[in-house]
Amino acid sequence: MSTNNILQYKEFSSFVNISFWHELSSKKLDVLKLNDEPIPLNSHYTFSPSQQLDPFLCLEFNGFQQTLKQSQQHKSHASNNNNENYYNVPNRSYLVPGTLLNYNTAEDFKQSPKTKLFEDASKKIWSDIVLGFVDKDMTLLNRFILITYADIKNHQFYYLFGIPALLPPQPIQQFEETKSLLQFYNKDQIKSTFMNNPVPQYFYLVGGSENEPFEIKNFEDSLTANEEYFKAHDGSREDNIPTVGFCDPCSLPSNPGWPLRNFLIYLIVKYQIKRVRVVCFRGVSLSSSEIETNSIVLSLTLPEIDGNITPEWSGKSVGWEKDNNGKIAPRFISLASTMDPLKLASQSV
Amino acid sequence: KTVEKVTPTLSTSKFLEEGVLTPEEFVQAGDLLTDKCQTWTWESGDPSRNVSYLPKEKQFLLTRNVPCYSRVKTLENESNASKAEEINIEEDEEGGWIAPQSTVQDINDDDDEPDISSLKIEDKQTTTATKPAVTNNDDDEDDDGEIPDMDDFQDDNIVEEEDPAVLSKNTTTTTTTNKESKEEDNILRTRTYDISITYDKYYQTPRVWLFGYDENRKPLKPEEIFEDISEDHAHKTVTIDSHPHLGISFAYIHPCRHASVMKKLIDKQSENGKEPRVDQYLFLFLKFISVVIPTIEYDFTLEFDT
Incomplete structure (x- = not known):
């Protein structure tokens, strides 16, 4: 069969609401401080009303909140016990869970083991499939990683999204x-x-x-x-x-x-x-x-997967978010105009 | 869930007499809006900013990622007629604003169709003058201080398998040079807005907040947001302030005239032999707000005449 019949998928575009960056800043100051352990996040996607709107993976201020189901599964995480605010997926939208890795310095961000983090997320998807967790919770099929460096003093953020898709042995x-x-x-x-x-x-x-x-x-x-x-x-x-x-x-x-x-x-x-x-x-x-x-x-x-299927993933995956030139590169956003008290004062009428 | 019993500033309905709402009526109207137009949702916002006169999970209304295909300027050039009319009425009303029937109808001429239908594939010439950024847009316009050299942040160790199954926005065919692939990206992207409606305790009306993103999902600056607000209202009735439930600065439409405009629309409904319903308040309200932000295509469809 010719390669013209290969099914082609449209990638997600990350859409980080600025409310998320505000939340990350205050979390960084009050809770995380210098901790750079992985933190669970939640995002969602919905239908696109127009070709001019890419499929968005939306991350908002409540991205740090857990769903009711998630918090019941991780009762041991004491931090969430007193928090009654659960992540609510909006109408006609679908949950995509993920992980945040926020680094303290530009250098740490640059040196972070990105390939490994991406592979780990891919492995998790695979083992959830093979071990039967997906059968009960289909949202586990999609997962993202977000790697950030938050320069809070200057209200600047560097970030890179990965949304892994496992590759079949041959294209579908x-x-x-x-x-x-x-x-x-x-x-x-x-x-x-x-x-x-x-x-x-x-x-x-x-x-x-x-x-x-x-x-x-x-x-x-x-x-x-x-x-x-x-x-x-x-x-x-x-x-x-x-x-x-x-x-x-x-x-x-x-x-x-x-x-x-x-x-x-x-x-x-x-x-x-x-x-x-x-x-x-x-x-x-x-x-x-x-x-x-x-x-x-x-x-x-659909192609077959040869050999024994074990929970250990040994295949390949793709899904780093690209920039406008199709290059895997971190993005940068400055929110000085909406966060800097001095600039805010000059804007208000 | 139980609605928290509280004593709001306004406890008896003055909807018919003054065009204002009690918090309970705001919740009622919001319930109908979220039921009929599922792009709208109730939100609880930042828990530390909750107000006691509204239920915890119904603090404000939000609709996300609403497309805004063209700037008001383009629209106003296209329909000078309706603009002229708007100005006339504006002057009659001693600087106050009202939704002239014809203008509203021009903008959404067929209310039976969900207005999504007008967004489809058709080639909109008016669409975004801005082309998808050709250069790495991280290097441009922002006046937000030092722009770092992103190459410093580049991690050359990330390599990704070439995947023929990816249809990304720049790679409709594989292995093209950068230059070619840019030319193949022929879908123009569009601005979007998050619109939220809060209850304004002082004016006893809803208050509309706008937050815009450009074609590359970067927040719009205030002066760019003004491009999407009808010229007559842009600097008169829209200002920037901190959102009461999110704590982020948003543009908002000043509510000082909302009640009087709503009162007129409600009276008009009565004259036409329709009984105004308080739970439909937000549909009427959003219809009139669409005069202020004519190119932001949010949903407020209900079979409904004034």
Whole structure:
């Protein structure tokens, strides 16, 4: 097959709300001080209403807060016990957990073991897949690292994002071109399936023959049901290709966003699927015509992973955020105009 | 969840008489807005800045990353007619401002369609004069002091596998030179705004706060934000202050006239035989705010006439 059929994904663009930098500054002064241990963070993504808006990974002032679920799992972390403010994912947005590594000096930042940090995050994703943690919590498929140096005195921040995607042994190919949702489902099906049910971040579709609505199955609901479905639908024949879906932050007409990547690895590892159809669900608004025109369906051939699958990841991963020249390079932001008391005073009217 | 019982400044409804809201009514109106327009959410903000007259988890309303495709100047050149009308009314109203019906309609002519639909692929000529930065934009414009040489921060040890499955904004084909790849990046990016609405205890009305980001997700400077505010309002009614729940400086639309404008709109609704509903207050309010920030395409769609 020619390389033209390789499925291409649109990368995330990090979008750090300035409220996050404010929060980091005050944390650095009051709590972290010179501590440069890794700190858990939370971010989210949502649907993109326009091609002019990249798929954003959004980090805000509450990025340091844990979700209720996370704080229950780590009860030992005393620091969170008295804190009733949990990280809330906004409407129609999806959680992406991550890790912050904040260094004290420019030199430490530069010398930080970036490649290792990135590999560690990749390994964690892989072991969560293999050890079955993802089965119960699909948000573990996406993970980011943020490496920072906060020059608080000057209100300047240097930062670098990595959002690892595990690479399959060979690139994933499309066996048919990208199609619109309407080429697979009629308007009634789309309406009754996607409009009348909550759409989980990752799902698969059951039933739906003869214009009936589909049933949306959340991967997290029942592992047994998932296993049965993918046993019967392993994609080895034309008539047993499974249909899965995910909430897609991308809005390009023929490319999916980044969260599909590790999900496909999960399907290969967990269910050994040969071919799959993927609904890239784009629920920008609550209108079914929007969903019809924006959502796309991909038909994919999945490679096999040879040999024994162990929790130890030995493959490769990609996903450092690039600058405007396509180079992996730290970004810089100065917030003197919004943080410096002197400048603020001169602005206020 | 239980709404904390408190005694606010305003406890009896004066919605019909004065166009103002009690905190309870603000919550009611916010609930309907977040229900109908899911791009809006309730936020709790910085816990140390919580106000006691609003529920802890409903301190203010926020809509994130709202696209703003063009500057007001471009829009005003396009629709001189409606601008002229706006100015007329402005003068009639002794410097006060009101949403002239026709202007509102010009801007969002079809309220039945979620206004997202107008954002689609169509080639907008008005879009952002600024091209995606061709040079490394870290080296440019900022007047925020010394700009460091980012090469000092470059870590040459990071190497990444060449991945044919990545469609990044600059690499639609692999192994192009920098120059070529820039030319292939033909999607213009756009400014975005975070818009929040707080309850203003003094004026007893909602107050609108704007925070803008440029095409490269860098915060806009105040003078750049003014480019997205209608000329008539830019320096008159918009100022910068610290956001009450986030503690960051934001541009806000001064609420001193909000109640009187809302009162007029409510009266107009009554005249037209519609019963004004306090829970729809924010829809009406956002419709009139869209006159001030006509190019920021936030969602306030409800089948609804004044």
